[in-house]
Amino acid sequence: MPEAVSLLWLRRDLRRADHPALAAAAEGGRVLPCFVIDPDFFDDAGPVRQAWLAATLRALDAAYDGHLCLRYGDPADVIPALAKEVGATRVHVSIETEPGGAARDERVRAALADHDFAWVETGSPYAVTPGRVLNRSGEPYRVFTPFSRAWQDHGWPAPVDEPGGLKLARAESHAKAEGLVDRAIKACPIDLPPAGERAALDRWAEFRDVVLRAYDSDRDRPDLHGTSRMSPYLKFGVVHPRTLLADLTGHAGKGAQRYVAELAWREFYADVVHHNPDSLTNDLNPLGIDYDAPGDAFDAWREGRTGYPIVDAGMRQLLTIGWMHNRVRMITASFLTKDLHAWWPPGAQHFLDHLIDGDRASNAHGWQWTAGTGTDAAPYFRVFNPITQGEKFDPYGDYVRRYLPELRHLAGAAAHRPWEAADGYIHGYPERIVDHAAERVEALTRYQRARGRAGAPERPQPRK
Numbered sequence: 001m002p003e004a005v006s007l008l009w010l011r012r013d014l015r016r017a018d019h020p021a022l023a024a025a026a027e028g029g030r031v032l033p034c035f036v037i038d039p040d041f042f043d044d045a046g047p048v049r050q051a052w053l054a055a056t057l058r059a060l061d062a063a064y065d066g067h068l069c070l071r072y073g074d075p076a077d078v079i080p081a082l083a084k085e086v087g088a089t090r091v092h093v094s095i096e097t098e099p100g101g102a103a104r105d106e107r108v109r110a111a112l113a114d115h116d117f118a119w120v121e122t123g124s125p126y127a128v129t130p131g132r133v134l135n136r137s138g139e140p141y142r143v144f145t146p147f148s149r150a151w152q153d154h155g156w157p158a159p160v161d162e163p164g165g166l167k168l169a170r171a172e173s174h175a176k177a178e179g180l181v182d183r184a185i186k187a188c189p190i191d192l193p194p195a196g197e198r199a200a201l202d203r204w205a206e207f208r209d210v211v212l213r214a215y216d217s218d219r220d221r222p223d224l225h226g227t228s229r230m231s232p233y234l235k236f237g238v239v240h241p242r243t244l245l246a247d248l249t250g251h252a253g254k255g256a257q258r259y260v261a262e263l264a265w266r267e268f269y270a271d272v273v274h275h276n277p278d279s280l281t282n283d284l285n286p287l288g289i290d291y292d293a294p295g296d297a298f299d300a301w302r303e304g305r306t307g308y309p310i311v312d313a314g315m316r317q318l319l320t321i322g323w324m325h326n327r328v329r330m331i332t333a334s335f336l337t338k339d340l341h342a343w344w345p346p347g348a349q350h351f352l353d354h355l356i357d358g359d360r361a362s363n364a365h366g367w368q369w370t371a372g373t374g375t376d377a378a379p380y381f382r383v384f385n386p387i388t389q390g391e392k393f394d395p396y397g398d399y400v401r402r403y404l405p406e407l408r409h410l411a412g413a414a415a416h417r418p419w420e421a422a423d424g425y426i427h428g429y430p431e432r433i434v435d436h437a438a439e440r441v442e443a444l445t446r447y448q449r450a451r452g453r454a455g456a457p458e459r460p461q462p463r464k
Contacts (some may be wrong), residue, residue: 005169007088009036009079010068011096011127013237014060015197018159025092026163033168034069034088035060036078037177038104041201044352048322052195054181055238063201067168070177074105076245083117086171091117094237095124097131097270098360122370126267127156127242130274140275142284144374147271148264159246190322192356193232200233208247215255219262222314223399228259230359233324234266241266250262266362272375272450273361280364281345283373288450291343300433301336302350304403304460307432311335320403322356327393333370334384340440341446344371372447378430381447383440390416392424404429 006025010033013019025031035057042050061068071078079080085089090111096105109119123131133150134140141147193199207228211218218226241263247254273280300306304315314328324332329351334346346368351367352358368374374381394400397415401408406429408414418424425431 001210003167006031007079007083007086007091008033009075009091010034010060011094011101011236011237013123013240015096015200015238015240016063016241016447017162017197017201018133018240020160021092021094021121022155022166022181023160023163024120024122025090026166030167030169031092032082032088032299033064033067034071034079034082034171035252036317037070037072037180038075039073040104041100042180044412045183045358047095047187048354048356049187049352050051050184050462051190051356052192052232052322052356053082053236054184055188055195056238058185059199059238063197064168065192067170068173069171070173070181072174072177072180076111080111080117081109081116082171083112086113086169089117091188092120092122095121095129097124097274099273099280099408104208109254116370125237125240125261126270127151127155127240127245130267130269130271133271135212140271140274143266144268146264146389147268148261151264151267152260156242158238158243158451159243165270169446174237180306184264190320192322193229195238197238200239203233204228204230204239204247208251212255212259213253216258217255219258220327220393222328223394223402225395229323231359232434235357235359266359268375269365272365279368279374280360280391284368284375285373285445287448288372288453290341292341294342294346296342297433298336298346300346300375301332301340302421305433306335307430308335308386308390309393309397309400309404309407309418309429311386313394313400316349316403318354324351324355325399327389328399329366331386331389332372333367334382335386336370338383338443339386339434339436341439341443343372345367355452381444383443385440386436387416 006028008022008025008031013021016022022031057068057070067076069083079091093105101397112119119246128151133147133154134404135150154224211226215226218224228242230239234241245260245263248260270285300314304312306312310328311332314324314332318324333347335345336342337344348363348367351363352360366372390400391413395413397410397413400415407418409427410418410421410424414421420428
């Protein structure tokens with residue numbers, strides 16, 4: 001009698017190490033790892049995100065010794081058919097809490113039940129599965145600091161060992177799925193970083209051993225290599241956050257503490273979205289502010305032609321490498337929402353279209369934090385000055401010159417103020433499309449107008 005087969009349907013857990021669902025599947029005999037290219041998800045991703053997924057799948061297939069089965073179509077049709085094809089009776093998955101993925105899983109679970117296939121959920125893409133950290137009243141948190149404390153108090157299990165003697169089953173991949181993967185990699189408009197689990201762990205080791213000590217002070221400096229750059233790997237679960245948290249045990253100092261806090265932010269936003277699915281595309285806390293429709297200024301922003309060097313450097317970094325430093329994400333988002341008075345979703349979508357680490361929950365709520373419509377308690381009157389922000393966090397102008405060749409002739413911090421140099425514009429750098437000081441006043445006026453309509457007392461205008 002042939003040995004039983006369990007289907008391991010991989011989604012945001014594209015790895016072998018520290019994989020609870022893989023360990024559970026291995027208990028039932030041979031394991032067939034599979035990934036379904038779902039057009040509802042894949043077609044909505046930009047070419048950069050498609051290519052990063054494709055490269056990750058290629059690395060994953062190698063990690064599973066060539067046994068990864070790629071299929072294409074609606075998972076509610078594909079997964080039951082594949083289970084029947086290979087004689088599997090159980091489908092193992094990691095828990096999905098993001099709204100789109102959770103809705104998809106409900107459809108697949110129902111389809112499997114119609115054919116008497118078991119559905120087994122083990123683990124999730126997070127150290128603590130969204131929905132499990134609640135306050136004393138049994139309600140979800142809407143503010144980060146108390147969530148972070150409760151999250152750490154809740155804790156998480158140790159990393160799961162890879163099952164010993166793992167036996168893998170095999171099934172043919174769909175030619176269409178293979179073709180999509182090949183075409184996505186070839187069509188990628190940027191150079192991707194190394195993909196896969198080995199590359200992720202190598203990157204992590206370098207950060208832990210070299211960069212972590214100064215992370216607390218250097219993480220806001222886009223001119224330095226002061227961040228982990230682990231977000232693209234966390235995006236698809238190439239490495240589990242619990243693996244990183246376990247590896248930080250014994251690392252004292254502000255750098256390690258700050259990195260744990262940054263992982264907590266990722267889990268906080270996932271938890272907020274779990275409880276408030278509409279906040280992926282709408283304000284968690286609407287303010288009723290008057291916004292301007294996207295137009296020529298929006299095009300200048302997304303192309304890096306605003307005339308504000310730190311903003312333009314960030315937007316061109318995004319287009320060039322598919323990633324942007326987090327401090328610069330806040331600066332560029334503030335410029336769109338406060339200087340150009342645009343609602344945040346078009347900007348968030350532009351980020352998703354180009355980021356290889358485009359996590360929907362973190363992206364949407366990072367934008368809302370800046371726009372003042374999300375989880376921050378008193379945020380809208382925070383207006384980042386793109387000039388002083390650039391001078392503070394890129395003090396020597398190295399980041400600006402890296403992505404703006406038109407300003408490479410300006411030495412040091414002068415790159416942040418080309419309008420003050422006699423030769424600032426000789427290489428075609430654009431002049432400023434708006435006056436920040438005037439638009440800051442306009443942003444605060446719109447905020448106060450919205451508060452007045454809501455019947456709230458007007459907030460005194462803060463200092464610049």
